[in-house]
Amino acid sequence: MDKYEIQKTEPRGTYGFVHIVKRIEDESTFAMKVVEFMDEATANRAMEETMIMLKLDHPNICHYEEIFVSWDHEVSAVTVCMVMDYSPVGDLASVIQTKRQMKRKIREMVIKNFLGQMVDVLIYLQSKHVIHGNLKPTNIQMLADLSFIICDFIFPTFVGDEVKFKIRMKDYSKVWMAPEALKRRLIAKSDIWSLGCILLEMMTCNMMDVQNSFPLHSL
Template identity: 25%
Template sequence: MPVPHRDLGPILQKHGFGEIKKIGEGSFGKALLVQAEDGTKLVCKAVDVSAASSKETQDALKESRLLAALKHPYIVRYRHNLHEHGWLCIFMDYCEGGDLSKVIESAKRRGQRLPEEQVLRWITQALLALKYIHERHVLHRDLKSGNFFICRSGNLKMGDFGIAKVLSNTLACARTQIGTPYYLSPEVCQEKPYAWPSDIWAMGCILYELCALKVPFDAPNISTLVQRICRGPTPSLPTAYSDFLRQLCTEMLHRTAC
């Protein structure tokens, strides 16, 4: 039997981690800010794998070890993991500046667009991180503004790879799919396999969101949203941004390239 969510504390303490606060919770489990014995702050993602088969759990552990081997200045560093009592706990660096979706929300509330210089800096860092993982034959599979994080230096870092999606046949995984698929590419909406261009499309959605402060495709329900992603007009960036940036976004959201 898995240890209930509230009993994660003893597992963490056993391995030398103290819980500081909960920073997220969902059907997958919890995201906790923890502190190691040397004072280092880390984020612990605790994924419920109690319903997974032994092979599925081993696949998830293998993928988390692969992520720990990724070392790039614009990727959140995965430090280590542990598997105990039906939980897969993945530890990664903590980014003090929060995630990019919060930055976008704040700019929207203020009614102030993000400066092009800042957008270019962040999208360049994001694309360099994407190039690095693609060169290592790794798909992110869950790119969205909420999965990029701001570190103390102001740099952007890619994080929250779709680890739990390895558990493709488990209830734990199925529950993580709930939500509006704003960043899904046309081919994924058409039930084709997720591939390299799907990550590029999602990055185009993020670039649009950085500039327009809203997602490029929206609808009152998922079926209409899928139709708009697959066949609707592709929106252009606001004219306040350069032709270069506007053309870049258009090319990233080019359907026939997917």
């Protein structure tokens, strides 16, 4: 952590929180995902799982700069810190929200291009035996050239803490989750389910009602 200076901290999510940091050496800006664990052994196991991210090379996948284990004095917990690219442009959720407020829809060609790139991303991840596990509009960062990168992957050890999952999981996050993901199981098909939910929201520019979406999980 000594290499970085924290600029701001985003609201806490289910699996941790994100600092926007500046690397002191060259003043480069990154997003640092911080995930807390009960003990060092679990944190080390989680870090081993996430190391695959350093090897991924795809234009629509967030680049991970480095991953390390640290001690967070504020929460008195061992943490895994993942330093990754940061885009100040915003995320897909903000794009959808803007369209919703303007009572407009996203152009069909844009959605088709997005779908084509996302399918290519998921095929690439499958070839590397990697599951995103947390696909939703807030985890799709928009870039200045109007392309996008997916970020905030989760891994088996991340979802092993049932107490954290139940306490921190917000209802609106469940809208994009497949049935098995709600039971903290990660499989490749879960990402396809989430992509379908994202496409539906992009096509309508309406936030799906949580209560209305839950019956879908029982099908």
